Amino acid sequence: MRRRTIPMKNSDLKEGKGGNSPSQLIDARIKELSDWRGETLARIRALIKQADPEVVEEWKWRGVPVWEHDGIICTGETYKAVVKMTFAKGASLDDPSGLFNSSLEGNTRRAIDIHEGEDIDEKALKALILAAVALNTSKRAVTRRR
Template identity: 80%
Template structure:
């Protein structure tokens, strides 16, 4: 697909295409995580930013879904402010803002804990947006 046609496709379709193009465990993993995000927040908005990064938003960025050769990385924009009782965050732990979950081939994720993180991120974004409106 050329640059012009990719810019006219919806973000959701671009994410579909990314998953199809990966055609391996990374595509399967990204597809499963995407489904969990949508289950956790049916009102989530999908975006396609930074020349090819799936982004899920609700009153701001919830998380991004990057794919690399050896890992699928879900980076939570405000992860450092979220409780993570299940210990899902295992990457980008040194910063003051973001936190990430790296999944390698064959690794599973605690789906209920992941959905709880999504819901917590939405709540944090919504609270910040409500505070700004006051």
């Protein structure tokens, strides 16, 4: 049986309509951006998957890619001048490479703003992702024991 592909509208992307999986919606967002932001989001996504092959992709809050492993690791928001990776529990993570450069004043989250033309320290980012996964899994293990 042959599947028919139905093109998505921007409103479908925002709302997560059309029966598409979160991964398909993230694919569509990357394609829709078709500029440095899409390339950056695709690169971030690849690094997250390399760091944690068990990561689960979600699509939340009217169009935000989210990566989870026993809780939210980070989000990948795209704006006109920046791609923002927000780590849900970033304030609890060690950041020896100083990747966090945004949302530094909060008690919980921390973010990395990536601007056009900036390089990504892949090794440091993967270490941060693994630290977020370790934090999520350790908190989940404590919750299970109770």
